[in-house]
Amino acid sequence: MPPLVPFIALAALGLAGVLALGAPAVVPVRSLPTPRGGSGTVVDLTHLGLPHGGARKRPPAAVVVHYSAGTAGGVVADIAKQLLQHKASYNYLVDRKGTVYLLLDPRNIAHHAGGGALVDGRSPNEATIGVSFVNVGWTPFNRGGWPRLAPPPVEIQRRASKWNGDDPRFLNLASASWEPFPAAQLQAGMVLVAQLHRDFGLAANALAGNRTVFGHDDLAPWKADPGPAFPMDAFQQGVRQLLRRPSATPLS
Numbered sequence: 001m002p003p004l005v006p007f008i009a010l011a012a013l014g015l016a017g018v019l020a021l022g023a024p025a026v027v028p029v030r031s032l033p034t035p036r037g038g039s040g041t042v043v044d045l046t047h048l049g050l051p052h053g054g055a056r057k058r059p060p061a062a063v064v065v066h067y068s069a070g071t072a073g074g075v076v077a078d079i080a081k082q083l084l085q086h087k088a089s090y091n092y093l094v095d096r097k098g099t100v101y102l103l104l105d106p107r108n109i110a111h112h113a114g115g116g117a118l119v120d121g122r123s124p125n126e127a128t129i130g131v132s133f134v135n136v137g138w139t140p141f142n143r144g145g146w147p148r149l150a151p152p153p154v155e156i157q158r159r160a161s162k163w164n165g166d167d168p169r170f171l172n173l174a175s176a177s178w179e180p181f182p183a184a185q186l187q188a189g190m191v192l193v194a195q196l197h198r199d200f201g202l203a204a205n206a207l208a209g210n211r212t213v214f215g216h217d218d219l220a221p222w223k224a225d226p227g228p229a230f231p232m233d234a235f236q237q238g239v240r241q242l243l244r245r246p247s248a249t250p251l252s
Ligand SMILES: [Zn+2]
Pocket: 065, 066, 067, 112, 216, 223, 225
């Protein structure tokens, strides 16, 4: 796990006003960050009432990227149901076509990265916005068109084997197949994340070279998401490229 880059104190950047302290737990969607580009669509699913940790006391310092995982990885309604069952939440979900779903106001603390390494001296849930991509993740079986990449860590394979009846193939993987992330999905994710950087004051940190986008696997080595199929370096570069433009226009 790479060392975490300490973040410049957000207060020094004059960002005290970015986050309205004492804001109501749920705010109208029209007042939330709305990414331009991608599909141009944000679907408000906050009425689902996903569990959360209340309003942030300090502005977020970074974004954590996930994949939705599971055999139901492609169906947004099923993902939301699973989140409810597991008392978990993301702030946003991006589907394969680039539609962005608002699950939880980013001014609230989502339950998406509990137990991971500290960010900005805080628990990752308190310090980060959770953005998940609709994606199955990995499978030990050779799926047509899915690249075969390095296997997930042994601990993840061991857990997976329990979910799959101790199938020994999960413990003896030379490689796994990972679902690719479509370009439209990645582009919509970059536009969303760049917009969040602007709205929550992360932009200056990102452009100063500090890391403001983490994978869940960066913070929690027992997690496989977003995994080797997610182009993290290119994604971060794309976000910075958008931030250098006068407005968050989509990449061509
Ligand atoms: Zn995750």
